[in-house]
Amino acid sequence: MPSFPSSGASPQKQQHNARRRQLIRQQRKSLPIASVEKRLIEEVRKNDTLIVVGETGSGKTTQLPQFLYDAGFCQDGKVIGITQPRRVAAVTVAKRVAEECNDQLGKKVGYSIRFDDSTSNATRIKYMTDGLLLREALLDPLLSKYSVIVVDEAHERTVHTDVLLGLLKKVQHSRSIYANKNGKILPDIQHQSQYFTLKACQGTKIDPLKLIIMSASLDAKCFSDYFGSAKAVHIQGRQYPVDILYTYQPESDYLDATLVTIFQIHLEEGPGDILAFLTGQEEIESLDRLIQERARQLPPQRSKIWTTPIYSSLPSEQQMNAFKPAPAGTRKVVLATNIAETSVTIPGIKYVIDPGMVKARAYNPVTGMESLIIIPVSKAQALQRR
Numbered sequence: 114m115p116s117f118p119s120s121g122a123s124p125q126k127q128q129h130n131a132r133r134r135q136l137i138r139q140q141r142k143s144l145p146i147a148s149v150e151k152r153l154i155e156e157v158r159k160n161d162t163l164i165v166v167g168e169t170g171s172g173k174t175t176q177l178p179q180f181l182y183d184a185g186f187c188q189d190g191k192v193i194g195i196t197q198p199r200r201v202a203a204v205t206v207a208k209r210v211a212e213e214c215n216d217q218l219g220k221k222v223g224y225s226i227r228f229d230d231s232t233s234n235a236t237r238i239k240y241m242t243d244g245l246l247l248r249e250a251l252l253d254p255l256l257s258k259y260s261v262i263v264v265d266e267a268h269e270r271t272v273h274t275d276v277l278l279g280l281l282k283k284v285q286h287s288r289s290i291y292a293n294k295n296g297k298i299l300p301d302i303q304h305q306s307q308y309f310t311l312k313a314c315q316g317t318k319i320d321p322l323k324l325i326i327m328s329a330s331l332d333a334k335c336f337s338d339y340f341g342s343a344k345a346v347h348i349q350g351r352q353y354p355v356d357i358l359y360t361y362q363p364e365s366d367y368l369d370a371t372l373v374t375i376f377q378i379h380l381e382e383g384p385g386d387i388l389a390f391l392t393g394q395e396e397i398e399s400l401d402r403l404i405q406e407r408a409r410q411l412p413p414q415r416s417k418i419w420t421t422p423i424y425s426s427l428p429s430e431q432q433m434n435a436f437k438p439a440p441a442g443t444r445k446v447v448l449a450t451n452i453a454e455t456s457v458t459i460p461g462i463k464y465v466i467d468p469g470m471v472k473a474r475a476y477n478p479v480t481g482m483e484s485l486i487i488i489p490v491s492k493a494q495a496l497q498r499r
């Protein structure tokens with residue numbers, strides 16, 4: 114939780130808070146993105162659309178909005194909006210950034226997802242799902258309260274993200290016309306729909322909309338072409354080195370292989386929590402049962418494993434358990450679907466097991482129906498899981 118200089122806090126608590134703030138400052142400084150802050154801001158000033166590609170963990174999601182805020186992009190009460198494909202990412206990142214700003218969630222930094230809105234009039238850095246921004250655009254077609262919109266994890270290419278990108282391109286166009294005409298609606302506006310949208314905003318000061326498209330693994334050229342040769346910036350480096358170990362042969366039963374690997378790590382490797390990627394609730398529950406059974410057969414001092422699931426249909430409060438630290442001497446094993454793949458940082462994870470499968474929606478042209486099928490992950494997804 115964020116810490117505040119509270120007169121009521123005990124000296125130990127104040128000391129703890131000061132140490133935590135110091136640690137967060139150091140963590141922020143050590144992120145690869147910290148060394149390119151100036152350059153990024155210059156590029157955003159020069160270009161209306163910017164594509165930012167950087168390794169997972171380089172600090173894009175948490176730091177760039179803070180750089181933009183510090184550079185004055187929230188003057189005149191404007192808001193920086195950051196979209197995420199998943200609710201859990203919007204919530205956890207907003208909490209982290211509020212803590213980094215040493216502020217209460219819902220003040221300078223907040224999140225807004227369907228049925229849960231932590232923002233207030235003071236919010237200037239707003240994390241939200243892409244679906245939520247689409248809904249906002251129905252009420253305010255120029256998205257006039259935003260100075261910058263950051264579309265994060267654009268490589269996911271969900272229907273919402275793709276529709277949003279098309280819509281944002283139009284919004285940018287309308288806003289630049291409006292800004293160039295000093296807010297006057299002139300009769301030379303061709304499309305009626307554009308005319309009415311602009312007319313509704315007559316008298317309000319509207320600047321061009323800055324758009325930033327981000328990911329660790331997107332095909333920058335494809336996005337750049339779509340946005341009229343938009344500039345792409347690559348951020349080099351990651352926060353921690355990663356060793357990647359593969360199985361010699363493909364595993365026919367990846368669930369069993371995951372179980373074996375979890376116990377190999379637990380019994381043979383040093384401390385650190387484990388994150389295993391599975392395809393859905395059923396697999397997660399069945400692996401959870403198998404882990405409990407096997408753990409019961411271990412000697413008491415080695416049986417301390419705490420499993421915690423995270424998948425989209427799990428209630429939000431239960432999803433948050435995955436972010437809690439394990440009791441001392443216990444190893445946490447997070448069993449997750451691809452919900453934990455992007456923009457979600459689970460503290461304490463040292464080992465990641467990726468069987469390389471995902472449950473995806475697929476259209477069957479023979480039956481004319483959509484169904485969920487288990488398929489190998491894309492390269493982009495595999496990169497995100499590292």
Ligand SMILES: Nc1ncnc2c1ncn2[C@@H]1O[C@H](COP(=O)(O)OP(=O)(O)OP(=O)(O)O)[C@@H](O)[C@H]1O
Nearest residue numbers: 168169170171172173174175176205209329456458
């Ligand atoms: N909820 C959190 N709790 C603790 N630390 C966090 C949290 N979120 C982020 N961090 C820290 O901030 C660092 C940068 O995370 P950030 O999400 O900004 O990176 P990113 O480049 O956007 O990665 P990705 O491509 O996976 O979204 C992480 O490596 C971690 O050290």
